[in-house]
Amino acid sequence: MIHYKTKEEIELMRESALVVSRTLGILAKEIKPGVSPLELDKIAETYIRDQGGIPAFLGLYDFPNTLCTSVNEHVVHGIPTKKPLQEGDIISIDCGVLLNGWYGDHAFTFAVGDIDPDMRMLLDVTLESLYKGIDQCVAGNRLGDVGAAIQQHAEKHGYGVVQELVGHGIGKSMHEDPQVPNYGRPGKGKKLQEGLVIAIEPMINMGTRRVVQLKDGWSIVTKDGLPSAHFEHDVAIVNGKPEILSTFDYVYEALGETPPDFIANR
Numbered sequence: 001m002i003h004y005k006t007k008e009e010i011e012l013m014r015e016s017a018l019v020v021s022r023t024l025g026i027l028a029k030e031i032k033p034g035v036s037p038l039e040l041d042k043i044a045e046t047y048i049r050d051q052g053g054i055p056a057f058l059g060l061y062d063f064p065n066t067l068c069t070s071v072n073e074h075v076v077h078g079i080p081t082k083k084p085l086q087e088g089d090i091i092s093i094d095c096g097v098l099l100n101g102w103y104g105d106h107a108f109t110f111a112v113g114d115i116d117p118d119m120r121m122l123l124d125v126t127l128e129s130l131y132k133g134i135d136q137c138v139a140g141n142r143l144g145d146v147g148a149a150i151q152q153h154a155e156k157h158g159y160g161v162v163q164e165l166v167g168h169g170i171g172k173s174m175h176e177d178p179q180v181p182n183y184g185r186p187g188k189g190k191k192l193q194e195g196l197v198i199a200i201e202p203m204i205n206m207g208t209r210r211v212v213q214l215k216d217g218w219s220i221v222t223k224d225g226l227p228s229a230h231f232e233h234d235v236a237i238v239n240g241k242p243e244i245l246s247t248f249d250y251v252y253e254a255l256g257e258t259p260p261d262f263i264a265n266r
Ligand code: MG
Pocket: 094, 095, 096, 105, 106, 107, 201, 232
């Protein structure tokens, strides 16, 4: 069952999402060769608690940490380790917060130092595919329109779209109905309507779309060992149009980078 949100509830959800956004901004300054994902995890947990929030992943389905940190061929659900990041790595940082009874959940994939142009292209296309999906979040459209927009953009570049994991509704629970696949057929699936709030999170692989789970019971990695990228926003349908509750502004500010035009000009 889908829980549609009122405008007041969506404003509360924006507060939760923005705690995650600011957390990602703080981490953006720390991500460099030599830093370990576990160190990033501690920084995030401290910041979230200082804001009066609760790290939402910690203990969720018994996950052991605040962040999911997924490096290179790791797609999602990576457990933060002590292994230092290296120049040329990419790391997806996925973070959830519970604040005032409402969840926020979003993710950004960061470059560690200078990265290979192929990796840069993967990050750019995955980010673009997220926003192409968001653009379809218009009342009257269907979930298949969202998935198809993401899939078409990624596959146009020869990338694999992960199908085993999907985005989701979000609200008073971290994972609510509906499921939000990153693939689909235009005009198919649930109709989108006012008050829907979903986390859209394309997971795009440089090579095959196939993934496997590691023995730790969490980490999802690409079957061919090629890198994977992941970006996630919380998106509400307000006045019939998509409204992004989370923001990458803090990340770009911390990195000293200008966001791409399709983000800056929204
Ligand atoms: Mg997430």
